[in-house]
Amino acid sequence: MSGIMPHGGDLLAALLLALDRQSRYDRRHSEADRMALLTVRDLSVSFETRDGTVRAVNGISFSLEAGKVLALLGESGSGKSVTLRAILGLHHGANARAKGEVIVKGQDVNRLDERAREALRGGVVSLVFQEPMTALDPVYTIGEQIAETLVQHRPRLDRATVRRRARELLDLVQVPSPDRCLASYPHEISGGMRQRAMIAIALACEPELLLADEPTTALDVTVQAQILWLLRDLQKRLDLAVIFVTHDLGVAAEIADDAAVMYAGRIVERAPIHELFRRPAHPYTAGLMQATVRRGQKGRPLVPIAGAPPNLVALPAGCAFAPRCPSVQAVCTTAEPVAHPVASGHTARCHLIA
Numbered sequence: 464m465s466g467i468m469p470h471g472g473d474l475l476a477a478l479l480l481a482l483d484r485q486s487r488y489d490r491r492h493s494e495a496d497r498m499a500l501l502t503v504r505d506l507s508v509s510f511e512t513r514d515g516t517v518r519a520v521n522g523i524s525f526s527l528e529a530g531k532v533l534a535l536l537g538e539s540g541s542g543k544s545v546t547l548r549a550i551l552g553l554h555h556g557a558n559a560r561a562k563g564e565v566i567v568k569g570q571d572v573n574r575l576d577e578r579a580r581e582a583l584r585g586g587v588v589s590l591v592f593q594e595p596m597t598a599l600d601p602v603y604t605i606g607e608q609i610a611e612t613l614v615q616h617r618p619r620l621d622r623a624t625v626r627r628r629a630r631e632l633l634d635l636v637q638v639p640s641p642d643r644c645l646a647s648y649p650h651e652i653s654g655g656m657r658q659r660a661m662i663a664i665a666l667a668c669e670p671e672l673l674l675a676d677e678p679t680t681a682l683d684v685t686v687q688a689q690i691l692w693l694l695r696d697l698q699k700r701l702d703l704a705v706i707f708v709t710h711d712l713g714v715a716a717e718i719a720d721d722a723a724v725m726y727a728g729r730i731v732e733r734a735p736i737h738e739l740f741r742r743p744a745h746p747y748t749a750g751l752m753q754a755t756v757r758r759g760q761k762g763r764p765l766v767p768i769a770g771a772p773p774n775l776v777a778l779p780a781g782c783a784f785a786p787r788c789p790s791v792q793a794v795c796t797t798a799e800p801v802a803h804p805v806a807s808g809h810t811a812r813c814h815l816i817a
């Protein structure tokens with residue numbers, strides 16, 4: 464009996480050992496959380512629809528340190544925008560269900576009340592959208608919209624300070640005539656200027672984490688490059704952490720430290736960005752690279768990935784990429800792969816790596 468269940472002094476020793484283990488675990492855990500500005504644990508987001516449950520994000524986990532840039536890559540519909548919105552505790556529509564944890568600076572976004580969540584949005588985490596025309600309000604001037612964000616987070620700022628700060632913000636995002644821009648309505652300025660104004664609003668309350676959802680795709684190529692340089696410059700100067708969603712692998716290579724590749728609502732590969740380009744481990748990532756133009760590789764034939772992403776209402780058993788995978792094995796269609804280490808900081812969810 465005593466071999467199975469300790470008693471007396473043995474019991475006390477076992478209890479102390481367990482407590483010590485637990486407190487070491489807690490310490491390690493909270494240290495990891497402190498180091499990471501953002502920790503996402505087992506996050507899932509689904510939408511109830513007439514056709515069934517759309518499983519848009521399926522148990523993703525990742526973390527991001529202060530001042531680091533993470534590129535979120537993946538085909539259309541892979542769950543990138545839903546993930547960004549979930550980080551802010553925003554879910555589109557009453558049909559959305561979210562599970563899992565999103566910890567920003569030690570606070571679980573899903574457990575905050577709406578006021579605390581509002582304070583977090585803009586104050587710690589800000590979102591820049593792809594199309595500023597939909598995010599800016601057409602009936603207010605740019606100056607009024609920047610002022611509104613400033614006052615929302617710092618209600619005690621006086622009018623003169625608000626105006627000075629709004630002008631400084633437009634200077635920061637390199638708007639050439641800030642006074643004119645402050646007095647303009649969104650439709651009176653160019654697309655590039657609107658995106659700069661959007662970024663100014665996002666930066667108004669000095670966030671530590673910027674979520675940029677394809678912030679350049681609605682612009683023409685020259686302006687795209689300017690906005691990209693601006694974002695990169697701001698990221699460095701303000702030491703911002705950024706999650707940058709892009710379809711452009713060249714952009715990702717220029718701006719990011721790390722990359723996470725999403726497929727059917729899962730992160731299938733995570734790696735330092737240059738490691739990902741040098742040695743893509745997941746067949747999906749390799750396919751994505753062959754399907755996209757990259758700087759310095761013009762003229763290389765593009766090979767699209769055969770087939771289409773899976774129906775998120777009826778995900779296939781096993782690996783969701785298996786039906787399109789050129790290297791598919793029997794196991795891929797029955798068991799879901801876990802994340803296997805490839806190299807330091809590099810993991811991929813693929814049976815072929817195990």
Ligand SMILES: Nc1ncnc2c1ncn2[C@@H]1O[C@H](COP(=O)(O)OP(=O)(O)OP(=O)(O)O)[C@@H](O)[C@H]1O
Pocket residue numbers: 510512517519537538539540541542543544545546555556558775
């Ligand atoms: N409110 C909703 N109701 C039902 N399905 C939704 C809803 N919002 C998003 N989805 C679905 O969730 C999936 C993921 O959408 P998401 O917008 O995150 O894709 P994405 O990776 O950002 O794509 P893109 O590159 O085209 O922007 C898509 O299949 C989308 O149709």
Ligand SMILES: [Mg+2]
Pocket residue numbers: 543544545676
């Ligand atoms: Mg999107």
